[in-house]
Amino acid sequence: MSLYVALQMDPVEDVSIDGDSTFRLGLEAQARGHRLFQYTVDDLSYREGRVMAYGRKITLRRQKGDHVGFGEWETVDLADFDVVWLRQDPPFDMAYITSTHLLDRVHPDTYVVNDPFWVRNSPEKLLVLDFPDLTPPTLITRNIADIRSFREKHGDIIVKPLYGNGGAGVFHLRPEDPNLSSLMEVFTSGSREPVIAQQYLPAVVKGDKRIILVDGEPIGAINRVPAAGEARSNMHVGGRPEKVGLTEREAEICARIGPVLREKGLIFTGIDVIGGWLTEINVTSPTGLQELERFDGVNGAGLIWEAIERRLAAR
Numbered sequence: 001m002s003l004y005v006a007l008q009m010d011p012v013e014d015v016s017i018d019g020d021s022t023f024r025l026g027l028e029a030q031a032r033g034h035r036l037f038q039y040t041v042d043d044l045s046y047r048e049g050r051v052m053a054y055g056r057k058i059t060l061r062r063q064k065g066d067h068v069g070f071g072e073w074e075t076v077d078l079a080d081f082d083v084v085w086l087r088q089d090p091p092f093d094m095a096y097i098t099s100t101h102l103l104d105r106v107h108p109d110t111y112v113v114n115d116p117f118w119v120r121n122s123p124e125k126l127l128v129l130d131f132p133d134l135t136p137p138t139l140i141t142r143n144i145a146d147i148r149s150f151r152e153k154h155g156d157i158i159v160k161p162l163y164g165n166g167g168a169g170v171f172h173l174r175p176e177d178p179n180l181s182s183l184m185e186v187f188t189s190g191s192r193e194p195v196i197a198q199q200y201l202p203a204v205v206k207g208d209k210r211i212i213l214v215d216g217e218p219i220g221a222i223n224r225v226p227a228a229g230e231a232r233s234n235m236h237v238g239g240r241p242e243k244v245g246l247t248e249r250e251a252e253i254c255a256r257i258g259p260v261l262r263e264k265g266l267i268f269t270g271i272d273v274i275g276g277w278l279t280e281i282n283v284t285s286p287t288g289l290q291e292l293e294r295f296d297g298v299n300g301a302g303l304i305w306e307a308i309e310r311r312l313a314a315r
Contacts, residue, residue: 003034003082012038017067021289022087026060028301041088041099051078051106078106089285090165115265125196127281134278139197144184156200203275210288213269215307216262218254220298222291243295249276
């Protein structure tokens, strides 16, 4: 099966070839005989009934400083592709949502991964609300009185943007912290969105575990340990990845949510678990494939392509 694959992603020339999961997915696609085309979301458009993209054919190679070769710029109809990868990084804003609406118009005839309908309707910090018994105490609000009451009940809390990513804007507020009012002013001054607050989980100092699931099945995990003096474990902000396995509790979490992810066509997902509590289900642009491969020898990209090829063959 030779497929024509479009990568809707951030500029490929800027990615880290040792860490970027989309780059690894592209390499694996080439190894399987698939052809690649790359464009950014800014170059996605709707024209008189067709969903178009302006970009270039690409060839990837694991060579620092020369990891991509480009063809000529061209405008293409996404209906001519077998697979489109929805892989640009959040923020999950109206631009992101609009791109999912456009990709809805070619899916499933052109197979979009992850399913754009369910990416739009399953933001990372909202899909977990379907599993309240698996998550720490959680509050979503714009009302500062609600947050004060939540902090009085739970003590240490984490407050973060509801649609943020990469650890940006995550704050640890202890009971005596006087900055809650100022923090909410910052959050609400330029946005009408609520924030999410969760009970602080002290186990985060030992790591925030990223578990990777392919078509609803866990294939492995990496532990992300915060830097000294840092409340966030995201690798974007200095978290250190390390080798780790799954606990019985984590296997139970995966067994609960896996069928839901599979039903929604969320082929490549990454869940975050701290101390046995599910905190996020990442469906927009999950990461961790290269770290998992280095630590455990698991070719997650190959497993993902096998899942996609199975679904295409079944059609």
